[in-house]
Amino acid sequence: MGKVKIKKSDVWIDMTPMSDVMVLLLTFFMLTSTFVKQEPVKVVTPGSVSELKVPDKDVLTILVDKSGKIFMSMDKTSDLEATLSTVTSNNNVTLSQAQIKKFKNDPMFGVPVKDLSSYLNLPQSQMSEKIKTYGIPTDSINGGMSEFQQWVDAARQCNDQIKICIKADQNTPYSTVKKVMSELQNMDENRYNLITSYKKQED
Amino acid sequence: MNVRVDFTPMVDMMMLLITFFMLCTSLAKPQSLQLTMPSNDKNIQQQNQNESKASQSVTVYVCADNKIFYGEGVPRYNDPNWLKATTWGKDGIRKALRYHKVDDGTMPVDEIMQAAAKLAADRQANPTKWNDSTYNAKMDEIKEGYTNGKAGNRLATLTVVIKPTDGASYKNLIDILDEIQICSIGTYVIDQLKPEEAAMLAKRGAK
Numbered sequence: 095m096g097k098v099k100i101k102k103s104d105v106w107i108d109m110t111p112m113s114d115v116m117v118l119l120l121t122f123f124m125l126t127s128t129f130v131k132q133e134p135v136k137v138v139t140p141g142s143v144s145e146l147k148v149p150d151k152d153v154l155t156i157l158v159d160k161s162g163k164i165f166m167s168m169d170k171t172s173d174l175e176a177t178l179s180t181v182t183s184n185n186n187v188t189l190s191q192a193q194i195k196k197f198k199n200d201p202m203f204g205v206p207v208k209d210l211s212s213y214l215n216l217p218q219s220q221m222s223e224k225i226k227t228y229g230i231p232t233d234s235i236n237g238g239m240s241e242f243q244q245w246v247d248a249a250r251q252c253n254d255q256i257k258i259c260i261k262a263d264q265n266t267p268y269s270t271v272k273k274v275m276s277e278l279q280n281m282d283e284n285r286y287n288l289i290t291s292y293k294k295q296e297d
Numbered sequence: 298m299n300v301r302v303d304f305t306p307m308v309d310m311m312m313l314l315i316t317f318f319m320l321c322t323s324l325a326k327p328q329s330l331q332l333t334m335p336s337n338d339k340n341i342q343q344q345n346q347n348e349s350k351a352s353q354s355v356t357v358y359v360c361a362d363n364k365i366f367y368g369e370g371v372p373r374y375n376d377p378n379w380l381k382a383t384t385w386g387k388d389g390i391r392k393a394l395r396y397h398k399v400d401d402g403t404m405p406v407d408e409i410m411q412a413a414a415k416l417a418a419d420r421q422a423n424p425t426k427w428n429d430s431t432y433n434a435k436m437d438e439i440k441e442g443y444t445n446g447k448a449g450n451r452l453a454t455l456t457v458v459i460k461p462t463d464g465a466s467y468k469n470l471i472d473i474l475d476e477i478q479i480c481s482i483g484t485y486v487i488d489q490l491k492p493e494e495a496a497m498l499a500k501r502g503a504k
Contacts, residue, residue, distance in 0.1 A: 113304060116311045123315065127322035139327070140468040142475045148329045158467075259329060262467045268359075269463040271470065275487075279334055287329035290471055295479060 131167070132201045134225045135159040140264045141293030148289055152255045154246070155289075157202060158262040162270040163229030164242060165204030173253045174198060180248035181241075187211065196221070204229050207241060232273055243277050250283070258286040330474055334487065353399050354456040357390065358490075358498060359473055361464030366498065367393055374493040380501065385472060394480050397455060405442065405452045406480050412444040413481045440483035457485040460494060 137159055150169070157165040168174045178197055182189055185207045189197070193214035197203065200221065205213045205228045216224060232242045239247065249256055258278065262271055278286065358366040358380070366380050367390065373379040383389040395406045416435060420427040427435075442452035457477055461470055470487075477485050 109308070113308050113311065116308065116315065120311055120315050120318070123318040123322070127318060130321070130323045140471040142328065142330050142471050142478075144328055144330045144475070144478060146329050146331060148327050264466065264468040266467040267463065268461045268465040268467060268470060271467050272461075272463070275334065284334045285331070287331055288471065288474075289327050289329050292328050293475075 132222075133157060134165055134202055134204065134222065135163065137261055137263045139261060139289055139291050142288075142290035143293055143295045144290060145292070146287075148259055148287060149257050152253060152257055154249050154256050154258050155202075156258065156260045156274065157204075158260065158266050158270060158274060160263045160265050162266070163204065163226075164232065164274065165202040165225070166230065166245060167202040168249060168256075170253070171198050173249065173256070176252040177245065177248040180251060181207065181244055182210070184244060184248075189214065200225070206231050232277060239281075240277060242274070243281055246278065246283065247281060250281075258283060259289050260286055261289040330471065330478075332474070353453050354458055355394060355397055356458045356460060357473060358494065359459065359461040359465045359469045360498060361462060361466075363469065365390055365469075365473075366501065369397060372494075374497055377497070377500065380497055382501065385476075390473070391476055391480060394455070394457070394476065394482070399453050399455065401453065403452065405454050406482060408444055408452060409439055409442070409454070409481050412439045436481070437483070440481050454484065455482055457482055459485060459487045460490045461487070462490055462495070462498065 135157070137157060153169045155167045155169075157167070159165075168177065175194065175198060178189075178194065187207055187210060189211060193211065196214050196218070197210075202225070204225055209228065213221065213224060213228070230242045230245060232240050234240045234243075246258070260271075260274065278284075354370065356368045356372060358368075360366070363385060364382070365385060366382050368379045368381065381393070383393050395410060396404055397406060398404055413436065416427075416432070416439065420432055440454070442454045444452060459470075459473055461473075474485075
């Protein structure tokens with residue numbers, strides 16, 4: 095028997111279908127997804143079987159983290175600018191155009207009004223670090239509205255259709271959430287959504 | 298002329314773009330629970346309304362360390378046996394709410410849950426018959442007690458009063474609202490803890 099010579103064949107795989115599939119996947123992702131909002135503090139929302147979706151426009155999001163710090167954001171930048179000007183004029187604070195622009199670019203705001211000017215003067219990289227230490231105060235000022243209530247009131251004045259969504263961490267103590275809810279109740283804001291993640295009902 | 302275009306850089310770019318989109322964007326839209334609170338001005342009237350239906354109510358106390366207690370009917374602050382301890386989940390609070398008997402011996406939550414399950418099964422079998430608005434309208438009817446349609450008799454529905462302590466976590470509040478949604482209970486109130494109730498809970502070792 096002679097030596098059987100195994101011919102070394104060159105395997106050439108045609109990658110054309112692979113790049114077709116990649117184009118389709120890419121187009122799908124580009125069209126269907128939305129950018130996630132950068133939040134100053136990480137919040138893990140509790141699970142719920144509710145399947146109602148969070149409304150996607152005219153939304154005022156109130157973020158409450160574990161320690162009770164409050165941050166807010168609005169989806170419409172025009173509303174945000176109007177709300178900012180209402181609150182700053184009510185508290186006799188003036189901001190320059192550059193500071194207002196920085197405020198609009200911030201994904202969430204949560205600085206007491208007296209520190210707002212100094213916070214907005216920081217360079218962009220330090221702002222995201224510094225905001226974690228602040229948080230909108232909920233103590234009432236001289237028996238009147240607290241700063242938190244002022245912001246919500248200003249937002250309501252700018253856009254009557256605005257819906258309030260509360261996003262709180264699983265381990266936020268109820269006392270903090272109660273404070274936020276009772277301040278909203280005092281302003282007659284009685285309808286709001288609580289943001290949760292989907293949990294399948296264990297039956 | 299035979300022109301061969303090399304597509305290698307295009308595939309590289311696409312890989313980079315796909316990785317970018319996979320990491321920075323999200324497909325899942327977060328869900329939300331709708332909550333409507335009673336207005337503070339009308340609180341006095343609300344309390345009077347709640348008093349009259351106290352016999353058809355269950356008060357649930359949500360406490361720290363995932364402890365949960367409940368009491369059926371009119372609160373009896375001096376009777377330690379009124380306050381019952383239970384656990385979260387199917388065999389705890391859900392069972393207690395589902396099989397709670399009202400004055401006339403019926404179990405309204407159980408009947409409402411069965412009617413709701415029947416409606417859901419009906420919707421799966423005939424999706425064209427039940428679109429979103431008619432399904433939601435019928436569910437609201439069932440939650441109000443009309444399990445046999447508007448013409449039938451109305452069950453005495455259960456009202457749940459939720460009283461969380463300051464030590465409870467937000468997750469506990471969402472969990473109890475979830476259980477209420479699962480049991481298809483239409484009326485619930487989130488209320489303040491009274492001092493007598495706080496004392497009763499402290500005796501049972503809850504904060």
